[in-house]
Amino acid sequence: MRPMSAIGTRAVAALHRAGVDHAVHRYEPTERHGARRSDRPAYGLDAAAALGLSPSVIGKTLVVAADGVLMLAIVPADRSLDLKAFAAAVGAHRATLAESRHAERATGYLTGGISPIGTLRCLRTLLDARAADLATIYVSGGRRGLQVSLRPADLVRLVDGEVIPISSQDL
Template sequence: MSRKPADAAVPGTPATVALTRAGIPFTAHPYEHDPAAPAYGLEAAEALGVEPARVFKTLLADTGGTLVVGIVPVDAQLDLKALAAAVGAKKAAMADPKVAERKTGYVVGGISPIGQKARLATVLDESALEFDTVFVSGGRRGFDVELAPADLVRATGATTAVIRRR
């Protein structure tokens, strides 16, 4: 894996800037995004020719006034009870998309767990640890970054737990 600085081929996003500044190696994977795609994460997996279990989506949940980031495979759902338990909250509900966009600085469908406006508590589903590398949004629709799960944990300050359900 190589570090990819922002240039004409690699979108310069807060995620790529944060990874580059931190010295974390990653590979940029731009792809042609279809605005009519019903599921952005599954679209990414198909466009990149990667098994969906290696492509992770970034979801925001509200745990009673505090936002939390959950990162789960695109072929799974976020288990809100498990996410709440992982951060010591009683319950969690999906965050309002407009709030998620405002707090992260990204648009829905392109929310990266890396380089968000504010550092939020983050939980990565532990299934990511089964792979040498995983894919997450690079900060815009049609752009993913590939990196080692340990580097994703380091870049986001994440903890790991089982927070997915099939």
């Protein structure tokens, strides 16, 4: 049996197994906690600041419940997920952000470190069209303080994703 990876996350191990060209980037995560949604940490923005990158190249992975079915959305960190556009794209009547406990159970990752790669359950994944146009996208490597960079086309192939405009600029 092959070891998971020197980094120790399923996401990085999956990238190695698939032979996808990628780089691993570590940073010191900001620890913040908030009870209200407006107080919650903006993990993608923190990663961008720590790595000296534009937030537009950081893909934040969100777990969405579309008519009760869990799915993933990847949108640039400087944009918001348009839940109506997401619901329409997947043929659902309603889409909401999943509760953290459901997101963590489905992905096997902790909130703030949810990667679209190597999730416990195979979840339908939508990548925002803006992110697909990047030369390189950064997504969580499977824990807070760890990002992986790769070509968006490789990400879409690896997660069997769909490229659809699902973001809005209301951040």
